Structure formats: structure tokens, C-alpha cells
Amino acid sequence: MKVAILPGDGIGPEIIDEAVKVLKALNLPLEMATAPVGGAAYAASGHPLPDATLALAREADAVLFGAVGDWKYDTLPRHLRPEQAILGLRKHLGLFANLRPAICYPQLTHASSLKPELVAGLDILIVRELTGDIYFGQPRGRRTAPDGAFAGAEEAFDTMRYSRPEIERIARVAFEAARRRHGGRGGKVTSVDKANVLETFQFWKDVVTEVHRDYPDVELEHMYVDNAAMQLVKAPKKFDVIVTGNMFGDILSDEAAMLTGSIGMLPSASLNERGQGLYEPSHGSAPDIAGQGIANPLATILSAAMMLRYSLQRPDAAARIEAAVQRVLADGLRTPDIHSDGTRRVGTAEMGDAVVRALS
Amino acid sequence: MKVAILPGDGIGPEIIDEAVKVLKALNLPLEMATAPVGGAAYAASGHPLPDATLALAREADAVLFGAVGDWKYDTLPRHLRPEQAILGLRKHLGLFANLRPAICYPQLTHASSLKPELVAGLDILIVRELTGDIYFGQPRGRRTAPDGAFAGAEEAFDTMRYSRPEIERIARVAFEAARRRHGGRGGKVTSVDKANVLETFQFWKDVVTEVHRDYPDVELEHMYVDNAAMQLVKAPKKFDVIVTGNMFGDILSDEAAMLTGSIGMLPSASLNERGQGLYEPSHGSAPDIAGQGIANPLATILSAAMMLRYSLQRPDAAARIEAAVQRVLADGLRTPDIHSDGTRRVGTAEMGDAVVRALS
Ligand SMILES: CC(C)[C@H](C(=O)O)[C@@H](O)C(=O)O
């Protein structure tokens, strides 16, 4: 089993180190190879996603990704900025299905902005389509407005697009995930759209409704994106699986992650049709705390667990990591982002070491 | 001063009645004329925005709008559904600037999902562009995908567009609002974009930055939309004025409204370049409680106050209404949506009557 390790920028290298430490401690037949990505790759070789890095990712069974982005690179032209690496990997590897759990860990309920009774026990899954929508739709650019009330003025434009097969395959991922979360049958999928305004999302709603015929045991509900943004704040536990497009998913998955209060704990998986996947923490590169040894490595360690489950067919090893993380939390170890009175403050490496110890 | 009164569907007529009651009690030289809109108009005449209703709105100085939408009309073809009325009014009247305050009333802090310390005293303003973006951008529709990985498949598409003058005028509204909120100088504007992915919002960011040169006393910060969705949950009081496009504004303004816990209290204004405006509560038509006399009329009454301030140049009368609302809250009157122990539960009409009494 080949794993490409892409540490990236900011706290990326530190948190990846801990995840690699945990993977090594499992003594699995893993072949790990590291390559630069993001700002670090740009600094080294002039491009955020060098050909060699992309080639390594392509031939791997899975990619373990840290984080990219740093203020240093904010003034670069867009096609050279660190985020292009992640967009490029998604597109080139066809990683259309982004799975983002929003879980509120019992020990961390107090860290949420929301009242404890609203988030205690929260466990929802956001399935975000990741290779279509306005993120990649052509045409796009700047031009002189060809028509409309401001014809003749300078304008910029993008194209939102979804085709039937793109919607069908992500809908299936969501319905299957709902079943899996409920022992093989049942569960609920909330499909989030803006069918009252957008042609793309009226079509989305129609196709999701059609695909649902193959999953009669799963409940399907449709919700407008503005309402979904509200219901996540009001009653997040009413959701089970949320499925939506790339743009709405970007916003809602971050909103949901933040309201758990445990964003430093949340992994994510981005999968293609062949089961290849890219695994990364839900949080960003946090350049403000990089190099201080205080970043929380648990989201990355849990991303490695997702990798073992979804791309490497080792659910046993995944479960061992997850149990170990539960154990260190129960033991009261906390990085500064989740620290509270009565718990023990530890650094990045100490947390990784503790997870390794808890594996056995 | 001419005011068009458009009650609409669901609780619309009930809450509008109370706002009209309050306006009448002020004894101002207001000429009020009522017309059907939304589902009610469709039921009466076959179209959600009849020509006569649009004509009345056009010749009025302001429109006081209840709410539209009812499950009954969900199966109609899109162009006949109730929401088309509100989209049509925005477009035809050129109501490009949507002002949505997100305020947490001291007496209602407990009603928020968020911990009290995070929302107590919250008072932010969301300025949403309302006539451009992907809401109205042409071309849009269904077709056979002309290119891309799914060329040949059935697809739907929409166009996101912003021209320079559209961005300039909404940016000015936001900078002016920031100044007004801080006694004429200063304040902060957070411009929300997705410049890392979208051409439209890189252009947005560039133009807002240019317009900012005319407002050096106002602080300008740029934030990605996914981060804004998170920061609203994490630390909403860090914002002052948020300015963004139509689609992102739809999502963020509803998220912000919900996290105040006072959505039944929040008014909104939608203005055009001539100062004409449409005023409506931030909440919807709530068909589930329509006709029961329990809806909260305060958001609509406060929308009438905004109307007096922004379109009818009667800030004195607006302030009287706002003080009266504060008074009834201080007196402990609450409709069911904001009721809590130790306060007095009242119905829609009783709340309106109480505001009228508190005017004097
Ligand atoms: C960095 C950016 C392009 C990216 C996105 O918008 O998808 C990020 O926000 C994410 O959600 O992974």
C-alpha cells in the first residue's frame, strides 16, 4: 500500500509528523513517500503542485495531506498560490466526494460556541461534491459585459454547472453513507440546494430525487441553503447526512465544523471513483502558530484513520487509531486549542506520542 | 408619502396588520394602498406579481412587505411560485442594497443558540448586494454539456456575474453605513468573497479595495466566505459591517439572523439608487402558524421604522417606534417565539396594540 505524504505549509509539517509516527507504530506494510506541496513547493520549485508531487499522488493508493497557505504567498498571481495545489489535486485525481464528519466529542462539548445541550453528542456527516460546480465551471474570466443593465462595463464572471452523472454519483455516496451510519439500512439525507433561484440546483434536486428511488429505506429531505445555514445553528442534531454542491458545501461544512467547537479534531476524506483518496484535517495551515509545537495533530491523525478505512481497507487499524485518540482525550491530554481547567496541556509531539502509547 | 402595503402569504397579512396599525397611530401624512403578492396573488389572478401590484410598488415611495410562500404553491412551475414576486420586485425596482441588521436584544439573549457571552450586545449589519450575482446572471438553463469531463451529458448551468459599477455602489453603501454607525467616521467593513476560487470575487475584492480609498477612516478587511461562516459562529461581535454578494449574503445574513436568537425581531431594508425601498421582516411566511394570531409582529413593525428612516425621511417617527418596541420588551410582553419564564405571553394583535400604546 502506497501513501503519498504531502505536509505543505504552516503547521502542516508538524501535524503530519505525528500522523506518520502513528502510522509507523501500526507496523503495516505501508510505503510512504513525502513530497512538497503548496507554498513550500512554490518556494522550492516555482509551482504549488510540481509535476513530481502530482505523479507521486497519482500512483499512491492514498494521499495524506497536511495543510497549505501562508500570508507570504498572498500576493502571488492566483495560479501560483498555495490553494491551487489542493484544487489541482482534486481535479487531477477526480476526488469528487468529500466526506466531512462534524462530531462533537463528549469531552470537548464546552469548547463549542453553542449551548452544550444543542451540540452534546452531535455526529453528522457532510458530503460535499468536490470537482464540479462553480469551482471548475468554464467559461470564466473578465470581459466587457455583453448584455444586461451594465452592458459595456468591465465585469467578471464564473459558470456554475452540474451534469446528471456528477449529481448521481455524489447522491449515491450520500445515500450509501446514510445506510452505513445506520447499520446498513435507513438514515436520513438532507439535500441542500437553492432550487428556488438556480437552474443548476433545480436540476440537482430533480436528480437527487430520482436517485433516491434506489434507496427507499433512506429518508430524503430537501432544504434551501439559507435555511440549512440557519438550522445548523438552531438544531444541528436534526441532521444525519447532508449532501450538497461544491460551493454550498464549502460554506456549510466549515460552519458545521466550527459549531462543534472541535475543529482541531475533525478529519476529512476526498475520494474518487476508484477508492483512491486524499485525507486532510478540516482546519487550515494556521501560519500564526506554525513552528511552535502547539498545533493539535489529532485531526490529521484521525484523517490517517479515515485513510486506513476508506482507501486502504484496514478498518481494524482505523479503529485502533480512533480508540487511541478517545483514550488520550479520556486521559485528559489537551493541546492548547482544546485545553480547559482540569486537563493537562501538551504540545504537538507529546500528543502524538501519547496516541502511539495508547495504541497498545 | 405613498406606501404600498403587500401582505403576501402565511403570517404576512397578520403581521402587516399590526405594522399598519402602528403607522396609523403616528398620524403621519401617509397614503397607504394594499395589493396582493406571492401565492395570494397567484390564487387571485394567476401571477405572484400582478402588473397592478408592480405598478403600485413602482409609484410608491416605499413598499412594506409581509412575507411570501406556502407549501400549497410548491408544485407550481418556478416562474409562478411565490418567491418570484420578491425576485421580480427587487429586479424591477432596482433594489440593489439589502441592509440586514443582526441584533441581539438584551432581553432575548437567552433565546440564542450561542452562549450568552458570545451574543450579548451583538449589533452587526449585513449589506447584501441584491440585484446581481448568480441570482440574475444570464445565460442559464438546461442543455447538453458542450465540453468538460461530462461533455454530452444532460446538465444545468447558471452564470455568476458582477460588473464594476454594481460592486462600486454596494461598497459605497457599506462604507457609508459603517461611518453612520460610528457617528460619521470610522467603523469597519468586512468584505466577504471567494477570491481564491472565483474570478467574480477576485474582481469584487479588487473593486472594493479601490472604493475604500475614498473612505480612509473606515477599516477594510477581506474574508473568505467559508471563514466568515465560521467566524460568525465563533465570535460574531468581531464584525461591524459585512458586505458581500447576493448568494453569499443570502446564506450569511440568515446564519447571522438565526444566531442572534431574535429572528422574529429583525427587520430588513432593500434600497434602490433613488432611495425607494422595500421593507420586510427577516423571517419567512411561516405557513405552519398562519391564522393563529401568535406570530411575532415586531420584525415587521421595526421594518416600518426602517422605512420611515431610510425612504420617508422621518427618523423622528422611526425612533418613536423603536423606543416603543424597547418599551414593550422591557414591560415583559412576549409572543410565543420569544417567550420565557417570568414574561407575559401575548398574541400578534395584543403585541401590536401594546406598541401603539407605548408610542405615547
Ligand atoms: C482553499 C480553498 C480553495 C478550499 C475550498 O474552497 O475548497 C478550502 O476552503 C476547502 O474547503 O478545502
Ligand SMILES: CC(C)[C@H](C(=O)O)[C@@H](O)C(=O)O
Ligand atoms: C425567497 C428567496 C428567493 C430569497 C432569496 O434567496 O433572496 C430569500 O431567501 C431571501 O433571502 O429574501
